[in-house]
Amino acid sequence: MKKEYTSIKFDYNNMMSTYVGAEQGITDKELAGTKNLAVQAHTYFKLNRGTGMMGWSELPYNQAEVVKDIMNTAKIVRRNCDAFVVLGIGGSALGPMAVFQALCHLRHNELKRNQRKAPKFYVEDNVDPERMASLLDILDLDKTVFNVITKSGSTSETMSQYLIIMNILKEKYGDKANEHIIATTDAKNGNLIKIAKKENLKTFIIPDGVGGRFSEICPVGLFPAAVLGIDIKEMLKGCAHMDKLCRKSDIKSNPALAAAALQYLAIQKGKNISVMMPYADSLKLMADWYCQLWGESLGKAVNNKGEKVYVGQTPVKALGVTDQHSQVQLYTEGPFDKVVTIIGVENYRKEVVIAGGCEDFPSVSFLSGHTLNELITSEMYATEYALTKNNRLNNMITLPEVNAHTIGQLMFFFMLETAYIGAMFDINTFNQPGVEEGKNATYALLGRAGYEEKAAELKARPQKSENYII
Amino acid sequence: MKKEYTSIKFDYNNMMSTYVGAEQGITDKELAGTKNLAVQAHTYFKLNRGTGMMGWSELPYNQAEVVKDIMNTAKIVRRNCDAFVVLGIGGSALGPMAVFQALCHLRHNELKRNQRKAPKFYVEDNVDPERMASLLDILDLDKTVFNVITKSGSTSETMSQYLIIMNILKEKYGDKANEHIIATTDAKNGNLIKIAKKENLKTFIIPDGVGGRFSEICPVGLFPAAVLGIDIKEMLKGCAHMDKLCRKSDIKSNPALAAAALQYLAIQKGKNISVMMPYADSLKLMADWYCQLWGESLGKAVNNKGEKVYVGQTPVKALGVTDQHSQVQLYTEGPFDKVVTIIGVENYRKEVVIAGGCEDFPSVSFLSGHTLNELITSEMYATEYALTKNNRLNNMITLPEVNAHTIGQLMFFFMLETAYIGAMFDINTFNQPGVEEGKNATYALLGRAGYEEKAAELKARPQKSENYII
Secondary structure, X not given: OOXXXXXXXXXXXXXXXXXXXXXXXEOHHHHHOOHHHHXXXXXXXXXXXXXXXXXXXXXXXXXXXXXXXXXXXXXXXXXXXXXXXXXXXXXXXXXXXXXXXXXXXXXXXXXXXXXXOOOEEEEEOOOOHHHHHHHHHHOOHHHEEEEEEOOOOOOHHHHHHXXXXXXXXXXXXXXHHHHHEEEEEEOOOOHHHHHHHHHOOEEEEEOOOOOHHHOOOOHHHHHHHHHOOOOHHHHHHHHHHHHHHOOOXXXXXXXXXXXXXXXHHHHHOXXXXXXXXXXXXXXXXXXXXXXXXXXXXXXXXXXXXXXXXXXXXXXXXXOXXXXXXXXXXXXXXXXXXXXXEEEEEEEOOXXXXXXXXXXXXXXXXXXXXXXHHHHHXXXXXXXXXXXXXXXXXXXXXXXXXXXXXXXXXXXXXXXXXXXXXXXXXXXXXXOOOHHHHHHHHHHHHOOOOOOHHXXXXXXXXXXXXXXXXO | OOOOOOOOEEEOHHHEHHHHOOOOOEOHHHHHOOHHHHHHHHHHHHHHOOOHHHHHHHOOOOOHHHHHHHHHHHHHHHHHOOEEEEEOOOHHHHHHHHHHHHHOOOOHHHOOHHHHOOOEEEEEOOOOHHHHHHHHHHOOHHHEEEEEEOOOOOOHHHHHHHHHHHHHHHHHHHHHHHHHEEEEEEOOOOHHHHHHHHHOOEEEEEOOOOOHHHOOOOHHHHHHHHHOOOOHHHHHHHHHHHHHHOOOOOOOOOHHHHHHHHHHHHHHOXXXXXXXXXXXXXXXXXXXXXXXXXXXXXXXXXXXXXXXEEEOOEEEEOOOOHHHHOOHHHHHHOOOOEEEEEEEEEEOOOOOEOOOOOOOOHHHHOOOOOEHHHHHHHHHHHHXXXXXXXXXXXXEEEEEEOOHHHHHHHXXXXXXXXXXXXXXXXOXXXXXXXXXXXXXXXXXXXXXXXXXXXXXXXXXXXXXXXXXXX
8 A cells, every 4th residue: 555645835924914913924916926936947947857967856866776786785784883984074964964853763873772763973073183083082993984975076175074083093093094984975976986996885876966965865965864774765755745745836736836936036135045944953954955955056156148146045054942041032123134934743753741840830830731832832932923923034844754754855845945935045055156256366375286366365465453352 | 381372363355345345344444433432432441341241251260169069079970970951041052052062072972981981971862852852762771961051040941941841850869859850040049049958959150141142151061061071171271361361452553342343334334244154163153152142142123322213233144165055146246234253263173184096086186195284175165265256244363272272262252252242232132031031921822820811912003914824
């Protein structure tokens, strides 16, 4: 019998003027007015999916072979090692971390080996020397496998980590160092594929048309997830499920297209901030993953016509209920410059009852007998209410429960929403030209050959004034 | 001989039009134009320090007695327990976490007992049932001490946690349960002080005039820090050091006042986003702490005259170099709506050399021989350069090194800056009225007695339309 899947739900009532007030809210007429734009965006996606930098859109369907390879390798790694370390940054780190947090025990690394049934998991996505030294302090290298991930094979941060780790492994294990490193990179381009061949590393390939921030559902994310015992086939089925829900070009039925159209309108109304606020610790890092997807895809100086547009909406990660005690004051009383997206969970995987014991104190004891589940859910609806009452645009995505299938749905929802809204803005959603300037300046500052001109440019900057340094 | 302390440095060259361009930048004339406002803000602070909700400003000077008590208690806790758990949310959690991350080993909880010389450290700042269950899965209660922190003594989240934990402890240890809980709360107000007396709990007092987001340098933060072996006297000396640097009302010499005036001007120029971007993993959570301080203090609907102003600047946490691969594309190419504050570190506490090994690949091997220290520092300056070249307002705070003294300086710098800019906006910097709405709605949803009217109000909301749910 075929398993019945429940879909995640997108509720945008509180984006609309009926609920959030006429001054801030979106009217039915305005929403209807995006019809042509929405149809165009949907058509563009439909016609181009699977091609160019939209290769990622076919990943739910074309990975049967590589999933087999991933599962076989993961099985061996799970059996042989006690720590699995991703060396990667950006998209090579954010997806693996988000899925780990969503689908493993929240204190996974601190469980005993027989409780966790998978290696400890680390993602090193920075080059802070204190951080690298700290990691080396706690690893038992004999039982550690590293997964170095970079599509270009030339990411300075990741390749620096590779050099450091490979050197340690070679000193310790000589010819057998390669048993401790697995590479994930492009099939042809860049250095890492060549190095992997030379060093005889087990290698997974990042398919064409899959940029970093769209790579969680290719081997970049699937292999770490499989090592952790996550059902990656279910994740991919969840993606396909969402893809199917978004097949139509009608914003009334396509949730990702509706979400894109609403954000498009909100941006026109001056909402330059998008807050992503899950009410679940398991989804905290999903907000981080979203922040890269949204920020890097939409933050563009020029559109496809070459006109200067300087578009983008700044993503902000928040966590319910925690940030009610940090950010919600600003969200309800500050400038009208945000859209808040709440992510709710219908069924948490645990239930915790709030005990009695303070019967003399009614303002505490009213909590007794309720569950934390009720408390966090009530607070979520209370925040939704407070935002709405204060005329703040908000919407809610609800997961029936956090599992591999709904996580697949959620990630694909955001990827589709991003692709659609990028098309609405007529920008290149899939490049990141603004990162080049910093990269080249770094090369120049480190004295890399070929960057003498950039070094001269840096040297020619107006000198800083001591008056402006206190 | 008296120890010589190095001050943290505030560099705002790249806020100025000379460096960041005339269209976006601040001119000398504009900055000079804030003189009266700055003098007023400074005078207001000077006249009112130590009174009302500015009690926090005297904390560097008036805690000799309580510090003794903290040190003595911390010594016992350090000796007897293997895990120390803070139950708190908002200011009761963000400060302790930030200082822990800044001044302990980055993998503290995973070090062996003899390496870490202090208990494992946990801060439970949410009511997600999965999170609470996860924590209970890994704690050895026999060796655990909880520190329940709430100034009001009625924070639902914290008191729920207290009820759950106290119930478990009483079932397990009966009359000796109180050996496992320490309370930190107000001397007179709220339930927790009464409960603490009834249960005979060791208690620390949160002094008057110290709101949650200004409480890290009172027992709220000092006790957890002391348990972790952090030199809290040095932290307080660092605060006093910064206080001294900010004694004058001249923005040319007072770094926090200059920072406030610059942000004030930037907000007038439409920069509604403040990005806090440390280039150090140890300072990642310091950005979280800043986000509460800045967001909750400045996000206000009305000013002191009762006029509707809806002010505030949305704080965004970022991490260098990590977010170069996530957010910097948006920061350099998106809308001109931000001020980016980079926090740099002159001397990291570790040095890691990038090894050789890829001599055949020049675009990798140019890294060899450099250190991670050089790499992260070069990337920081490269990002500063890219931002400036793209006319994006940015400034840099530099710590000579991360230690208890500089952390004290940094936190006091931000607290002063916040107090000054709040005075410039003529708002109540120290309240959070916007949080009440959500609290009351939560009470109503949980059926608490006395909130029947609010429950009726919630029930009377316009019903959601199914058309807006997909």
